[in-house]
Amino acid sequence: MEMEKKRDIKHRFHEHPLVFVEDQSNEGQKSYCSACGDVISDPCFSCPPCNYHLHHNCALAPQRISSHPLHPQHYGFFLRHWPRPDNRVYGCALCKEKRNIITVHKDCISLPRIIKFSRHxxxxxxxxxxxTQDLTKQDCKICFNEVKLDRGSYSCVKSGCKYIVHVNCALEDDRFYEVVERESQCEELYGSSAESTQSSITRVVEVSEDGExxxxxxxxxxxxxxxxxxxMEEETDRRCDGCMLPVSTLFYYCSESECHFYLHKYCAELPSVKHHWFRRSTADLDSRSxxxxxxxxxPCSGFFYEMGGLGVCLRCAEVPDVIEFQGHEHLLFYDFKCRERCxxxxxDPGEEGAFRCGKCSFTLDFKCLSLPQSVVHKIDQHQLNLTYHDDNDYSKHLHCDICEVKRDRSLWYYCCSICDTSAHPDCILGEFPFLKDGITLPRYWHTHRHDVQFHRKAEDYPNCSYCGQRCRREILKCTESACNYIVHFRCRRRRL
Structure with missing residues (x-):
């Protein structure tokens, strides 16, 4: 292939000269690259009479690649046609003569040799x-479909670790991986891939005899x-200020008597910086209110991990990328492309995807994964448990005992098996189950001139300063004593 001054080329796969075209028109029938089969949109080389087109990169792909680890026994791969939709491949000319054809896609010939993958x-x-020693059936650790042992894959470089994934699964989104240029970098990355030793505990004041x-x-x-x-010294409903779940196991509490601050021991010992599987960038612990x-x-209170432009609450941050879920018989894996209903x-799961089963049509989003397994509510004297299947045929059980609307029996609900009480999760937990009572909201969340605080209940059911209706649920209240501003949470962006 020779480049001429007029930016025309003569390509070995076409009999006529190809003319360089700078801009592609979107009108009329689409044109496709005769090498890779994709739609022509960028600058390309074309032969209009023959309707033959090549992407700029496809046309200038090297005609010959010297030694390659895929096929070390023969020297060199040659670019050639192949009678399939992916018709531009590199192949070994010597193997062709021996009728033992070795071919590889043009894009696959230059795949990154080593990557750092956020999910491992x-x-x-x-x-x-x-x-040879690896020739046993292995499943991809992302999609859980079988990895063909005679085809390309990415596997762990560390001895004894059997982590393996399909090439397409590993490279599907560059938010999850980065290319490692030098093999020596792997040892450096081992140290940084483990959770940081920098604790969120700034100082240990006292320790017990056993070092705790x-x-x-x-x-x-x-x-x-x-x-x-x-x-707890008294029976009170206290929540951890880290994960916003009820305090039950070992916990830390504030030594000041008037300060009601609590942290689960686990939440208090979280690293301030760590690597999280959801992004290849580091995750930094933040304690915004x-x-x-x-x-x-x-909307949540408590601790967040900030990573790659995302703010992730502690409950979601603790979910691994592959989970065993008690409400389903198979493993669930995270799929950022999943758009199936939860x-x-x-x-719908939205842009961030969801967890799905590789063996059947079962999907869960992060919102449902973070639901507490049991709750206490005033509608029942017993604990209400999260229930995944409704096999009860009683008509009463098919209605929510809080909003009195008929439930969809295919969706989750909370119920008391003793009293036959059942309710929607949103009715049981409320619209803001993980917001701390009394927190001050950021200014961009409301239009009032003063700071406002979030409260779950309003004494004496005052009228909303905007719509005039009674405030029976969550409200925002002005922190200034001389200001009587009180609004429904839904009215927070309205201007008086």
Whole structure:
């Protein structure tokens, strides 16, 4: 192939000269590249009489590649046609003569050799085929379909680790991987892929005889010390200020009597910086009082991990990319392309995808995965449990006992098996189950001139300052004592 001054070329796969075309018209019939089969949209080389077109990159692809790890026994691959939709491949001329054809896609000939994949702790190495000792049936750790051992795959470089994924699964989205240029970088990345040793505990003040930290200072609660305890002194509904779930196991509480701050021991010991499978960038722990979680799509209080432009609440951040879910018989894996409706709530998963089963049509979004397994509510004296299947034929059980609307029996609900009480999850938990009562909302979440606080209940049911109706549920209240501004949460963006 020779390049001429007029930017015309003579390509070995076409008998006529090809003319360089700078701009493609969107009018009329689409043109397709005769090499890769994709639609022509970028600058290309064309032979209009023959309706023959080549992408610029396809036309200038090297005609010959020297030694290649896929086929080391013969020297060189040659670019040639192949009578299939993916008709531009590299092949070995010597093997063709021996009728033992070796071919590989043009794009696959230059796949990254080593990548750092966010969903695994170690680097992954590309192999065009697996060695003899690996010849056992293995499933891709992303989609859980079988990896063909005589085809390309990415597998862990660390000895003894059997992590393996399809090439397309590993490289499908560049938010999840980065190319490792030097093999020596792998050792460096091993150290950084483990969770950071930088603890969110800023200082240990006291320790027990067995070395357990019993009094600490924590970055999320400056100025006060936190003391370790194993039970509440009084029966109160206290929530962890990290994950916003009820305090039950070992926890730290603020040493100041008037300060009601609590942290599960697990939440207090979280690393301040770590690598998370959802992004290849590091995740930084933040303790903002309010943020919108980009995965469960809820306004939340507590701790967040910020990664790659996303804010993720602690409940979602603790979900692994492959889960065993007690409400389903198979493993569920995260699929960022999944757009199927969630089997828990019936909603579309949105742009961030969802967890799905590789063996059947079952899907769960982050919102349903973060639901508590049991709750206490005033409609029943017993604990209400999250239920996945409704096999009860009683008509009463098919209605929500809070909103009195008929339930969709294919979706999840909370119920008491003793009293036959049942309700929608949103009715049981409320619209804002993970917002802390009394937090101050950011200014961009409302239009009032002063700071406002979130409250679950309003004493004496005052009238909303905007719509005039009674405030029976969540409200925003002005922090200024001389200001009587109180609005429904839904009216927060309305101007008076």
């Amino acid at each position: 702790d170690h680097c992954l190495s590309h192999k065009y085929f697996l060695e 930290a019993t009094k600490i200072e924590h970055f999320s609660h400056e100025g006060h010390c936190l003391v370790l305890a194993d039970k 309010f943020m919108w979680c980009d995965l469960c799509k809820r 089997n828990g709530c019936g909603a």
